[in-house]
Amino acid sequence: MKYMLLAIVLFLNMQASETKGAQPPSLVKTVKVKEGYANSLQNYVGTLYYDRNSELASESSGVVSKLYAKEGQRVKRGNILLKLESSILEAKLKAKQAILNSFLAQQTKQQKDxxxxxxxxxxxxxAQxxxxxxxxxxxxLNAEIxxxxxELLAMKIELQKKSIRAPFNGIVVKREVDIGEWVAVGSSVFNIIDPKSIEAxxxxxxxxxxxxxxxxxxxxxxxxxxxxxxxxxxxPLADKSSRSFPVKLSFNSQKNLIEGMRIDVKVPTLKKEKVLLVPRDAVIKRFGNFVVFVVVDSKATMIPVSVINYTNNEAAISAQGLKVGMSVVIKGNERIFPNMPVVEKAN
Incomplete structure (x- = not known):
């Protein structure tokens, strides 16, 4: 990877050299590279998981009459996933509504009386x-109504429970039932995950x-x-066997990541080591790698770096060719390229 990145840097340097006459100097802000100390790092292996992983259970019993989702299907919050047989309940609900309507009519008459x-x-x-x-x-009549x-409200709630809906936007990863199967109260029916909730x-x-x-x-x-x-x-709950504590990690990049994948994380230890310190804004990504731009003879030079740690607003780094006292670009580095003429902005 290092050789590939160096080759890319050399290629960009040659391209920039060919067009340097046509490039106006770019205004940048720089600071000097400092030397300092930072906690050394130790690699720990972790696992990715979905923070929102819901195993849906039925709140009602009955026979599955309709299925609207299958494994691997994306669903939106509120989408109906399945329906249980509810024809008898619906008939009872209509009868109860008719009885209520009759009492309401009597109530209207009695109010007039x-x-x-x-x-x-x-x-x-x-007479009194x-x-x-x-x-x-x-x-x-009012009490009867x-x-x-x-009773009617309870029946409507029960009817709603005959339909199981998605609790959030996600993907169905498991379906436990099929049409015609009997579902008991508390039975697992679907497993849904939110792919955007991936964490480590x-x-x-x-x-x-x-x-x-x-x-x-x-x-x-x-x-x-x-x-x-x-x-x-x-x-704050230690594993009794390893005497270690779980640390949950979040990140922005979520594409092509699934639960169970391995993640390697650099964790700071109590040991200190000598490092180079630059502002965090000095470290950017090019071609998927961390780099900094330094100004040498009024031109931008790109140097690949390894980030050791972050301390407050500074980045502790190591890099071949980077030395204390060099001018590293902290503003304007997103628009410059290797060997591009630059003008340092006065502080």
Whole structure:
């Protein structure tokens, strides 16, 4: 990989040399490379996993009547995945609604009767007992209606549970049932994952927890591809056999990553080593590798680097050909190329 990158650098240098006459100088801001100390790194192997991995269970019992999803299918939140047989429940619900409608009609009539009774009782045209009978008949109807409404609501909720929906946008990775099968309450029916929730987990010795903190950036590698990860959380539960703690890691790159893949993470130890220090903005990626640009004889020179660690706003690096005191570009490096004429901006 190093030889390939050096070859690319030489090729770009030759290309830039051929066109240097046509290139105007690019304005850049630089700082001097410093020497310092940083925690040495130790590699730990971890595993990728889906943080949102839901095994759906049925809240109702019944026979599977319809299936709307299969393994490998992408689904959106709220999509119906399957339906259980519900014809008997639907018939009972209609009957209950009809009964409720009948009581509501009686309620309307009784409310009108009560209003007429109120007028008559004020005129002393009817006995108090007649008014009371109308009033308490309406109260009894109201209570009966509330009871039927509660029963109807329970039946509607039960009917909703006959349809199992996707809890979030994701992919169906497992289907446990087929049409015609009986499903009991609590039975597993689908397993759905959110591919965007891919994260990593490593286990580190407790002595290294002093060097880690939430939000800290670490360097990692997945299938030879380098990437930056962030410490999402440190789980305060040690493995009794290894005396190590799980550390959860998050990252931006999520393409072509699946659960179970290996990740190698460089974790800072308590040991210090001498390094070169540059601002984090000085380190950028070109051709999938970390590089810095330094100014030599008013021209940009690209140097491949290895990131050892990040300390506050600085990057601890090592690189062949990079020395203390060199001017490294921290602004404008995203638009320059090797051997391009540059002008350093005064601080």
């Amino acid at each position: 009560l209003k007429r009774a109120e007028v008559l009782i004020n005129k002393k045209s009817i 007992s007649s008014y009371d009978n109308t009033y308490y008949t309406l109260e009894a 509330e009871s039927h409404k509660a 987990r490593i286990n580190v010795p407790s002595r290294f927890l002093k060097t880690l903190s939430k939000g800290q950036k670490l360097q990692a590698k997945i299938e030879k591809k380098e990437l930056e990860v962030s410490v999402k959380s440190i789980v």
